[in-house]
Amino acid sequence: MTEQTSTSGPSTFDAGLALKQARAYLAFGEQIRQFTDRMSETINDQTDKGEALHPYFAEIKAAITRSAENPNINPELAQFWLLIAETWCETAASLGMGTEAISDELRQSEAWRSYQSTQSEYLSLLEGAARDALDRMEQRLNELANTGKTITSLRELYNLWVDCNEETYGQMLRKPTYAAINGQLINSLLRCYQRQDTSS
């Protein structure tokens, strides 16, 4: 019996995920547009562009810290650096451990508190990597300025932002602290499952 080539429709593609990232890119563009508007108001030919850039990066870093405390404060910004945390929450939800799906009993348990606390530690690590990425991006832009090169498209800037985030995230990933917290995150979620199973 010869088997035919297996097929699947394009519906198997998670268009929602792609669209979400496309919207995130548009939001990135909008933030950069506002940023360049303000830059052009304050910078003239005599301004040291590196120094002029610094307050804006400091501002974004402060906004990241605020969005770590409450992602709703600046959802456009939060969706960039919280990408993997969001993916983790979606994974947990797909396994039946979304925040809406859990029982009140679990919500009040030590297991859930421990999971929440580990999640906070995990977010702190991600926040640190995101801020480090901005430092790196600022440094790269200054290096570009010193060589007389300029970034001439939004996509180029976005790609630089991605590169910087991948670098600092990758460094974080390889540290023992991250491995420990990542392990605790999974283990504490599993204890919530066991708790939920026991109580149901």
Add this chain to the structure above:
Amino acid sequence: MIGLTSKQIAAEIEAFSARLTQGSRTLSRLGDIESGVSPRDAIYQEDKLTLYRYQPRVENPHPVPLLIVYALVNRPYMMDLQEDRSMIRGLLNAGLDVYLIDWGYPDASDRTLTLADYIYRYMDRCVDILSERHGVDTINLLGVCQGGALSLCFAALYPEKIRNLVTMVTPVDFNTPDNILSHLIRYIDVDLLVDTFGNLPGQMLNFAFLSLSPFRLAGQKYVDLTDVFDDIQALKNFLRMEKWIFDSPDQAGEAFRQFAKDFFQQNKLIKGEVVIGDQRVDLHEVAMPVLNVYATQDHLVPPAASKALADCCGSQDYSEFSFQGGHIGIYVSARAQREVPPAIAKWLLAR
């Protein structure tokens, strides 16, 4: 520095939005996405396993069959993704008679399957079927990634059944400093994981792989997708790959427990301490000719993890093939098609 004006950015955003709109139209009339292109026949089935024979592409294929053992993680159609990206097609074109074990999708009834079941029962049965079918005492074995580790175990336990062994992007030393998967699994309570879920859910594997490079794999990739929205072929290629990435079978619980603990956490394979059923796996028993294929930029199985085989297997005829690329590129890149199947075939045909 940033030589962008607000007007330029607005124009770029507008063009991007237009491409998105066009893309959703293109997606809706794209039709089916084919994956797995080479005709094949199912010659044996047992539980979730199917043993396939790919239809030869030469009149008289090599008399010794080649059995491909893919990883339990992800699906094997990566080896035969599309017409111009098919490692299997390359091996067939070189005159080999190619078989493949498809492990299928384990479900709750498979949670008690152990590595002993996979090796002594499933792999051994497939090897015997091929030996009988072709009237030979020994066959050629090609293990891919985790399937390579399983193949090493098999070859060590049944050296008399294997003529030549090819390992491809196969971890042997799981404790090299650059092994990110071992680093991340170190603190995970594997017993708790398996005891809780039974089988390891495929979604957790998806998360683990995405978390290695989230800004590229879950962000930039989709932004870049808009660049090919007007190219049906490129879009289909993207969707085919996307399907494969997220097509992650659950892992049979007990087999995962042993693989995660003994191989990843305790690095027992290279130490000669892995025990399958009641038999210890001694890689010195792997005395048949071995070709070890690794990728220089492999982020999942670093070259050092694969190359460790040189010092611990018993083969007097050990060779390496180094591919300049990554863990996925070694299956699907254009260079891989030109280099890898011909190299494997040449090596096998000479033995």
